[in-house]
Amino acid sequence: MRLMITTPTAIIVDEANVSALRAEDDSGSFGLLQGHADLLTALKISIVSWRGADDRMHYCAVRRGVLSVTGGDEIAIATREAIVGDDLDRLEGIVLDEFHQRLEAERTARTESLELQMKAIRQIVRYLRPDKPGARDADPRNVDL
Numbered sequence: 001m002r003l004m005i006t007t008p009t010a011i012i013v014d015e016a017n018v019s020a021l022r023a024e025d026d027s028g029s030f031g032l033l034q035g036h037a038d039l040l041t042a043l044k045i046s047i048v049s050w051r052g053a054d055d056r057m058h059y060c061a062v063r064r065g066v067l068s069v070t071g072g073d074e075i076a077i078a079t080r081e082a083i084v085g086d087d088l089d090r091l092e093g094i095v096l097d098e099f100h101q102r103l104e105a106e107r108t109a110r111t112e113s114l115e116l117q118m119k120a121i122r123q124i125v126r127y128l129r130p131d132k133p134g135a136r137d138a139d140p141r142n143v144d145l
Helices: 089-129
Strands: 001-007 013-017 020-025 029-032 041-042 044-053 057-062 065-070 076-077 082-085
Touching: 001 082, 013 057, 013 082, 020 057, 057 089, 082 089
Parallel strands: 001 076
Antiparallel strands: 001 013, 020 029, 020 044, 041 065, 044 057, 057 082, 065 076
């Protein structure tokens, strides 16, 4: 099988003669062998492992992504971020923790941004409907977000 792992800016892995691959989605860990049925699934933050042409195991930490199998012999993974390594312990211990921390930071930033947007919308509505209780004078220079 051919395996290709890509990020928005680079091709991380392009390897032919992959004999087996393991990945993880929301339903759990799964394996792929030559001749697998076509598949499309969303990956979790996890380690993708595969046996290469050299009969050694190779590993890549992925920060979520989409895995597709086409024609039973082509596996493509598109992910936001990927780090290849032959040291499974390092990838699991350091890289996955970092990916999870970044994900949590992004969630926090999105939440704070949405809260700020909602405050701005509420303020606009108050000025557009000055007849409602809690409205201020219609002078937009007095806005306090």
